[in-house]
Amino acid sequence: MRHDFLCRILCVLRVVPRVNFRRRMKYRPAAIILLVAANLLPGLSLLSIAASEVGKWRYCLPAPRFAEPPQASADDNLHFSADSAEAEGGRYRLWGNVLGQRGAQSLFAEQVTYDAGSETAQAQGKVRYHHGERRLFGSQADMALGNETGEISGASFWLLDKHLRGQADIVYIEGPEQMRLQSTLFTTCDEDNEFWRLKAVRLQLDQAGNVGIAHHARLELLGVPVFYTPYLSFPLAGRKTGFLLPTIGESSRSGDEFSLPWYLNIAPDKDATLTPKYMSKRGVLWDGEFRYLTARSRGDITFAYLPGDKVFGRDRSATSFNHLGDPAPGWRTSLRYQRVSDAEYLNDFGSQLNVTSITHLESRADVSYRDTYWGATVMVQKYQTLDLSRPLTSRPYARLPQIKLDMSTLRIGGGLELDARAELVRFDREGGVIGNRIDVQPSISLPMESAAAFLTPRLGFRHTRYSLQRSAPDSDTSPRRNLPLFSVDSGLFFERNLRGGGRATLQTLEPRLFYLYVPYVDQSELIVDENGASRVFDSSRPLLSIGQMFRDNRFNGADRMGDANQLSAVLSSRFLDKGGRELARASLGRIFYFSDREVTLPGKVVEMQSASNWLGEVSTHWTSSLSSRLNLEWDALESETARGNASVRYRPGPRSALNLGYRFERDRLEQTDISLMWPLWKGLSVLGRHRYSRQDSVLLESVAGFEYESCCWIFRALKRRYRVNVSEERLSDTFWFQLELKGLSSVGRDVESLLGRDILAR
Structure with a gap:
């Protein structure tokens, strides 16, 4: 029986309910090539292209437009429409503009x-398959729907969200989880301007075993093969054990550098990487990393070992262990362990001034618990002193615990609020006085506030006591300190x-006054070492800032509680747009002292000034691309700037930025920092x-x-010159290059990470 139609008709094949095109089309070449592209080199997720990456393909021609099918029926049956059809x-x-749809x-x-x-189908003539962002084309397709096998010939494809296109001469589908591809290639380049493409003569894919085998795979650049392997086994999902792409570089401290990482896929939540790094001046550095990620924890263990450093003259090594976890509701754990073989290790193998200038390496472990009404933290902390010439009595204390x-x-x-905190700590080190300290601080306050004002008087008490060892023979080994505190914040x-x-549509004016009174108690003999010298375990004096003006103690740590009879006054103003977004903020403040400290x-x-230096802070963000910040400390007695830093940042686009920075501390440092990508x-x-120290008249870092x-x-x-230590006369030189094949991978040193950290960071 034959039916001719003058217009398109709908044939619903109800004799075969729920014809599963989804399963039948599961192994189309588009999906197959995507799996190959994502995993062709072991250990790499090659197709790391995110559809949300703005501007990723801005230099490409627009992807071709394809005619979209009409809205499919909501049921799960297989629907066909055609110009003509016959059934026997x-x-x-069916022939003439045949369209089959399901979901x-x-x-x-x-x-x-x-x-x-x-349950077999043969499609011929301009075969085209759409599924989501996939567009698959072929000359013909023969499918055995009953056992999910078939053959597709002359296939080409587009993955629109990945900007990926490619070809496969023949695809043999050999069951629900196995298939073979003959003569495949893919690229993300424009059709008439192919810089790179990846080819394979034959591919075998086994999803049940999560393995693929490529025969005679090669990477071509400008039509020239640059990488070839006759046999390659790779995972279809996740990662697989094998070599990663090498890294090549050069530095004046280590010479020519070549690294070839080996990736080990231990389990879905564990992996490891072993990287031998050849340095022409020093030898081979063995670098290893183990990572884990579970539902309640994550961490990494790294080590580096350089046997017989030809420059240093002996073995070098470094180890670190980092862990974060939440083993149960309310509980948190963290661990950080660091150790190096010698004081010069960071100078030789660190590449940033803030890393190479470290004098102590911290190791610590924390366990904390937080409930609705209270919280607790237990910490163990130790340091490795890198400068062994530093006296034992000048090294930091360990907290155990x-x-x-x-x-x-x-x-x-009655509106009253009660707060309390307490601390118990054991301080230890090889030389000098050591001991235990208990510190308890309860307080009671009466907050009063409205939409236009607030007033909070607070009364507190601080009790501190010690149990000391190795102190002066005639000193008190169990000293204690009791102090009341009173403050009013308004x-x-x-x-x-x-x-x-x-x-700006709204301006605010926000004056704030903070009065603090703490009586004087002599604390110079709380901790006295065996030589009779006054010591502290952990107290220090932070730099003064607007935020510091509202603290109840001008010192860090509990060994010193500053006496105070003072008034902090700060005036702030903000400018906001109609959406409530802050466009600019300015603050000016000073502390007025009514007694000596x-x-x-x-x-x-003893500090006898009647007022602190003036503090000023200004920040602006008038547009989404332009921002600035200024912090200034003005010494009114000397009529000069004591400390300040200023920065201006202009970022009109995701890959363009201009940053200007200036830092100054009187008699200590004066530095300029200019960076750009344009x-x-x-x-x-x-x-x-370009980072330059005007104080020392030396270049700190240059990148071009x-x-x-x-x-x-x-x-x-790029070429990078940097000084690992300000006192060094010579600059270290490194040359970095990186070739990134979009949608595939990259080779060379990770220049992009340097750009993201130093130039394009927000």
């Missing part, structure tokens, strides 16, 4: 023959609407950084290089 028994023949899948062809009894308890604010009636909020058509750190003198013309950008980006590849190259 359970065999259906999100669509199959187009000039002619389709479907046998309902054997430190236990902290704090109570959440408790409302006790503030007002004024605001006004702005006119004039500018971006007699409590000091060992070796320091496009010159299509695809070509220059990048650089460029980036060229095309549709499907990026090349970056």
